Amino acid sequence: MSRRTRSRQEWEVRASTLAKKTTNPIRRIVENLQVEPNPDKELIALSIGDPTTFGNLNPPEQVLQAVRDSVELHTSRGYAPSKGHYEARAAVAKYSAHQGDISPDDVILASGCSHAIELVITVLAESGQNIIIPRPGFSIYQTLALGLGIIIKYYNLLPNKQWKVDLDDLESQIDDDTAAIVxxxxxxxxxSVYDKEHLSEILDVASRNRVPIIADEIYEHFIFSGNKYTAISSISKDVPVLSCGGLTKRFLVPGWRMGWVIIHDRNDILGKEIRAGLMNLSMRIVGPSAIIQRALPAILEYTPQSFFDDVLFFIESQAKLAYDELRRAPGLRPIMPEGAMYMMIEIKISYFPEFSNECDFVERLVSEQSVFCLPGQCFDYPNYMRIVLTIPEDKMREACQRIIIFCKEHIVFSEKRKDIDKEVSMKTDVQVICDNDITRVV
Ligand SMILES: Cc1ncc(COP(=O)(O)O)c(C=O)c1O
Structure with missing residues (x-):
């Protein structure tokens, strides 16, 4: 006698809700930009936030040797404890002493900073709760949260105030279901790089409303001259901070997937539950590669300061170069960064009537000049584009020249707004011809 436990007669294999709701806005937008570069010009991608893309930036010998040595160890081949080998966590605790008093037990290793962010979002938020993220901001938060039913809310950054947080807006976004501020x-x-005073203002909002902070510090120490880096956890009096970091950017090894969470909880507000929760979640994939874990103490200990200084000097020089060049592009307003490896550029889209938004602008820039910048939509911020500053200098110079040509070819001044337009055309150093109701630049 056959026993039937299931009524299904036909095959029906469906993707889960999590799978269906998980998207990467950057990938989605970039893949939808169906445009071919100009075949007569080499494509220059200013869009990829991976400092290894062009091969001009490489980790120092000490870092490579640490990994070679690790490969030889039999202890780098087995499973590590799910939150990471003790020695590696101790090394992260020591390396991160500027963040506050940290013990190895406060550290959980993760597969890149993305995994660290996933751990902290999922330990803090339930489906139906929300986390509040900056706008413009990196899109991984949507990718990780939405599929789980966690709602994303935004607080505005202020482009004319070096992207400081609009504190009133931040506070107005917080509600009873807010699980964390990012x-x-x-x-x-x-x-942008926030100074101590501004970080204190953000902490005050969090403290008043009793909301923990997720500190995304994957660019920690990536600071241009004249600025100072402060870890938000180091000045928090009461607000618990879950700091997410890793080797990815500072050590130029995004593919090695080594990240970490550091728990800062001076007043024991998170208690045992959050620590245990993070521990449980870390068991889902048992941490990052043991080879890199075993190499981590040497990487963090022996990388010379001169390496970090050289990389930062290069990136800051690129920022200055791009800023000086693109200020001459009519209709664009680059905003000089203070750190990290990106620059945001405002596109005064009304000066480019051919384009209905920055995606159109970016698409045509690819098809005519073979320069690819990331449209602001990727960061929920229309009328801007982002460029990366890690590409070689000659390519950066060439890309800027092409962007300037593109702007000059497409900008249109309106007669009715002549006064404002005059200001923009002054920086174009190109001839301006008036004909009835439009002013053309040639
Ligand atoms: C702000 C921010 N957070 C997190 C990440 C993810 O880092 P990882 O590559 O280590 O996962 C990135 C990567 O670009 C980033 O820019």
Missing amino acids: VINPSNPCG
Whole structure:
């Protein structure tokens, strides 16, 4: 006698809700930009936030040797404890002493900073709750939260105040279902760096409303001259901070997937439950590669300061170069970053009537000049585009020249707004011809 436990007669294999609701806004937008570069010009991608893309920036020998040595160890081949090998966590605790008093037990290793962010979002928020993220801000938060039914809310950053947080807006977004505020400092995509005073103001909002902070510090220490890096956890009096970091950007090894969460909870507000929760969640994939875990103490200990200084000097020089060049592009307003490896550029879209938004602008820039910048939509911020500053200098110079040509070819001044337009045309150093109701630049 056959026993039937299931009535289904036909095959029906469906993707889960989590799978269906998980999207990466950057990928989605970039894949929808169906445009071919100009075949006569080499494509220059200013869009990819991976400092290894062009091969001009490489980790120092000490870092490579640490991994070679690790490969030889039999202890780098087995499973590590799910929150990471003790020695590796101890090394992160020591390396991160500027963030506050940290013990190895406060550290959980993760597969890149993305995994660290996933751990902290999922430990703090239930489906139906919300986390508040900066706008413009990096899109991984949507990717990780939405599929789980966690709602994303935004607080505005102020482009004319070096992308500081609009504190009133931040506070107005907080409600009873808010599980965390995300602070990305230094910022992707803005390149802003918050000083102690501003971080204190953000902490005051969090403290008043009893909301923990997720500190995305993957660009920690990526600071241009004249600025100082402060970890938000180091000045928090009461607000618990879950700091997410890793090797990815500072050590130029995004593919090695080594990240971490550091728990800062001076007043024991998170208690055992959050620590245990993070521990449970870490068991889902048992941490990052043991090879990199075993190499981590040497990487963090022996990387020379001169390496960090050289990388930062290069990126800051690129920022200055791009800023000086693109200020001459009519209709664009670059905003000089203070750190990280990006620059945001405002596109005064009304000067480019051919384009209905920055995606059109970016598409045509690819098809005519073979320069690809990331449209602001990727960061929920229309009328801007983001460029990366890690590309080689000659390519950066060439890309800026092409962007300037593109703007000059497409900008249109309106007769009715002559006074404002005059200001913009002054920086174009090109001939301006008036004909009835439009002013053309040639
Ligand atoms: C602000 C920010 N957070 C997190 C990440 C993810 O880092 P990882 O590659 O280590 O997962 C990135 C990567 O670009 C980033 O820009």
